[in-house]
Amino acid sequence: MTLPERGLWSRALMAADEEAVIVLAERLSLQHDARPAGQPRAGLALLRLRESVALDTFYLGEIPVATARVALRAPDGLYVDGGAVLMDDSTELAAAIAVLDGVLAHDLAGANEVADLVRKGQKTIDREGRIRNAMLSRTRVDFALMGEAGDDTHS
Amino acid sequence: MSYVAIKGGAHAIAQSNRLLDALRALGGDNxxxxxxxxxxxxxxxxxxxxxxxxxxxxxxxxxxxxxxxxxxxxxxxxxxxxxxxxxRLATTPIHDTSRMRLIRRISAAFKDIPGGQMLGPAPDYLQRLFRFDLLDEDQPTFKALARDWLDNLAEEELPSTFPKVVEALRAEGLLAEADPIDDEPFDITRAPLVFPVPRSAALATMARGETGGLLALAYSNMRGYGDVHPTVGELRVGYLPITLPHPVTGEPIEAGEVLITECEIVAMYEEADGGAKPTFTLGYGACFGHNEVKAIAMAILDRSMQAGRTHGPKNPSEDAEFVLLHVDGIESMGFCTHYKMPHYITFQSDLDRLRTTQAKQVARPGKKDQTNAR
Missing domain, CATH: 1.10.8 (Helicase, Ruva Protein; domain 3)
Known part of the structure; x- marks a missing residue:
């Protein structure tokens, strides 16, 4: 399974086992001398939506958001950044995912383990996608005129 | 009349709170x-x-x-x-619902909509007859429901997005052309509604409005106190991916998803200004969660309030002030339940006035005293 693009890593890691994410992030934090680049924050974001009849925008409501940014020491001694923004209210999880994001984005030691976790999470998301697709395909309406062949007879 | 500070009842209140919590467990062996x-x-x-x-x-x-x-x-x-x-940490970029990951999509306007109609989990075809077996549902039977449904889950070849019915109507010239409006929307969580309010305030207020309140006002329009005569152009239920900028790169990343219900209603056509062709009018509704009644009612009220804005309100559902100040469940519930709180002073005042009026009537039999009557 190929690694999804960076824009999908956070969501994939949220779908992975949370304890595995935290444990791996703790280990890689020590290994790469992770330090926060700013305080992790949790709060709310307004969800701005474009409605489809006049193409106007409005706020549908609010969503929880947690965000974190970390600096990690690369082998050359320079620091590189990792970050995460999640629809969640756990700064601990955001900080952990920021570490994993930085390790994977800069191919630091442990990147393979992070990639495995991303793939596991993505697998869960893909399975959810298959379930949703089945919800659609199994309930697709087969219209036909009265008396014509093709009336809905299957179960 | 005056307010007086009183005390007492603290023990009763504490015990009432405790009882309310215990009520969950007092129902027996559950x-x-x-x-x-x-x-x-x-x-x-x-x-x-x-x-x-x-x-x-x-x-x-x-x-x-x-x-x-x-x-x-x-x-x-x-x-x-x-x-x-x-x-408040952020405002999201503008989200477009055409990217929703759908689980249900229907139209009452056309049977052959682009991409097809898919019922998804729909309550519409239930017969409202009791299934008494659910009173005694055992764990294996319950688990088998999911297992059986998930059996033979195939790799379905479905598009990731579906075109909107209103866009097909627009392409045919049956709807007015629309250009994206990117004005900053009204934030109802930070500013009070002072009428007239922009449409973004109306949509946001209805999006968190109480389902029954929205339905009651929309129903008044359906029954004749108004003339929206809606057709559901499209009703969608699905998950909208939420994107936010990455804290390091600034590139949009998927931070999660929200389940929403969205409805566009097609209403009566109207003559356009300047000799342009008449086109159908539209209404829009959307809300968090799967709530079709709310989305449809909101779309009807959106349309009726637009009509009221253009031609002047002729019915309650066309009056934005009437609609928007009465559909919030928290506000209306709060006002309603506050009547349970002690009103000892105000009621004492009512008693005093009534007794005075009665005394006057006894003194002057046959003469009505209207001065203090409500």
Missing amino acids: SPIEAATIETQLPLLHGRVLSEGGLYHPTLAALALKQSLGDPLEAAFMLRAYRSTQP
């Missing part, structure tokens, strides 16, 4: 209901709380329902109270 169970097995009730609370926090919405003993108004109130304690 187990505590899990918040996750509320979220997964009562998704429609849960969705109402998400939307009326105005905060998409599935775990807290489930907890609120548990804590409020299943009262959706109280549960939504808890979400609103919680959100008022949280810092």
